[in-house]
Amino acid sequence: MNSLNKDFFAKQKNISWFNQELIEKQTISVIGVGGIGTNIAFQLARLGVQKIILVDNDNIEPSNLNRQSLFSKDQIGKKKTDVAKDTINKIHNLNSEIIAYDIDIFQNWKDTIDIVRKSNFVLNGLDLPEIKRSLISIVCLNLKKPMIYAGTDPFSGFSGMILYQSSKNNEPCYECMQGVLVDVESDLLIQYSPKKITQYDTIEWKILDKKYVEPIQNSSTTIVTALFASTLAVTGFIKVILGQKFPHRIIFDLYNMEIEKFFLNQRSDCRICIEFQ
Numbered sequence: 328m329n330s331l332n333k334d335f336f337a338k339q340k341n342i343s344w345f346n347q348e349l350i351e352k353q354t355i356s357v358i359g360v361g362g363i364g365t366n367i368a369f370q371l372a373r374l375g376v377q378k379i380i381l382v383d384n385d386n387i388e389p390s391n392l393n394r395q396s397l398f399s400k401d402q403i404g405k406k407k408t409d410v411a412k413d414t415i416n417k418i419h420n421l422n423s424e425i426i427a428y429d430i431d432i433f434q435n436w437k438d439t440i441d442i443v444r445k446s447n448f449v450l451n452g453l454d455l456p457e458i459k460r461s462l463i464s465i466v467c468l469n470l471k472k473p474m475i476y477a478g479t480d481p482f483s484g485f486s487g488m489i490l491y492q493s494s495k496n497n498e499p500c501y502e503c504m505q506g507v508l509v510d511v512e513s514d515l516l517i518q519y520s521p522k523k524i525t526q527y528d529t530i531e532w533k534i535l536d537k538k539y540v541e542p543i544q545n546s547s548t549t550i551v552t553a554l555f556a557s558t559l560a561v562t563g564f565i566k567v568i569l570g571q572k573f574p575h576r577i578i579f580d581l582y583n584m585e586i587e588k589f590f591l592n593q594r595s596d597c598r599i600c601i602e603f604q
């Protein structure tokens with residue numbers, strides 16, 4: 328094989344606005360290795376991102392396999408992070424270092440903070456309850472790391488949403504975009520100050536009322552939806568590190584073939600933004 332054949336990234340280097348050198352300098356954490364996280368992670372490897380940090384503590388379940396593309400039937404019951412790392416290394420990895428943390432992000436809050444601290448960018452693929460995503464977004468604000476959340480709508484099966492929170496404190500934060508803080512978050516944020524969120528060793532959110540943390544019954548999604556949301560999130564990562572504009576919110580409805588993008592302003596009454604100004 329001559330040196331030309333070894334240039335795995337020759338085709339993307341041909342894109343006029345692309346910057347492969349910059350992509351290859353990035354350390355990205357993928358928090359939540361499920362329908363979104365698996366489909367984000369293999370794309371980052373194919374792009375040549377330097378370090379990909381995978382964070383989750385779930386085991387693979389049969390109902391994951393319709394969309395979580397790094398897992399197969401014979402791996403049911405195994406740890407998601409271990410299997411995701413192995414599959415990426417065997418099939419998708421061209422030049423990346425894959426690091427896997429099988430941790431509960433709240434019980435191991437100190438480790439979670441360290442992971443975000445050493446990342447250039449956070450891709451947030453956490454599922455419900457909302458508080459999980461929200462707390463990671465506050466950590467990102469605190470450590471000035473850009474973050475993109477991607478998710479699929481559990482009620483429609485073919486739609487989803489992307490939210491981009493920049494590292495600047497004059498742009499909308501995750502809470503600005505998600506609307507009014509729900510009670511559970513207000514309670515938790517009284518207990519754990521957003522400004523000091525990186526100083527705690529652990530976050531005890533499981534003590535909260537069960538109605539806030541129970542999963543949605545009969546939720547629906549597909550590989551089509553998860554892959555589309557993941558691809559939009561990865562596109563956002565590429566554009567943001569290149570200093571290009573990316574919408575704060577994208578809503579897509581694949582069934583009706585509709586996609587809407589929004590450039591938003593910070594909400595003047597957002598308690599998180601007020602705290603960080």
Ligand SMILES: [Zn+2]
Nearest residue numbers: 500503597600
């Ligand atoms: Zn805000």
